[in-house]
Amino acid sequence: MAGTFTTRTVTLATGATETMHDLTNACSAFLREVAHGRNGLLNVFTPHATSGLAVIETGAGSDDDLLAALRDILPADGRWQDRHGGPGRGGGHVLPALVPPHATLPVVDGELRLGPSQSVVLVNSDRDSSERAVRLSFLS
Known part of the structure; x- marks a missing residue:
């Protein structure tokens, strides 16, 4: 049987601050529709120069810790x-070298297989753009 490939773009409202957005539910919903x-494998990709994707525990402070660490590393x-975007914005363009713009995750029996405390998150350092796109692609 030949493999299949299905892809879709999700748009997120990110606001005007450095943020993290949990994509786990969007990934799971996409897989319910297409994985059968x-x-x-689920590939998650963001085509932005100041965003990345991480697999991290959320809700226990790790998400805030990651943003604080990135502010320390990329002040x-x-x-x-x-100087793209104005003074003080260059660090955001280095972000994808530290938090890559992609993640490839296992799908077993049609479901995303993360660890019990893991979530897929978009890390966005751009304060000027209020929207971000994320491409979800399933390959079986």
Whole structure:
């Protein structure tokens, strides 16, 4: 039997602050529609220069800790050569090197198989764009 590939783009309202958005429910809903009990891989990708994807525990403080660590590593000051978006914004363009813009996750029997405390999140450092796209692709 030949494999199948299905893809869809989800748009998120991210507001005007550095944020994390939990995508786990959107990923699970997508798989319920397209996986039909099959095994495969879910690829999650965001096509933005100032966003990334992480698999992390949420709700226990780790999400805030990740944002704080990224602010420490990539401070919004004038040290960056990349001036796209204005002074102090260059660090956001380095974010995808630390938090990659993609994640590939296992799908077993049509369901996303994460650990008990894991969630898939969009990490967004852009304060100027109020919307982000995330592409979900299932390959079986």
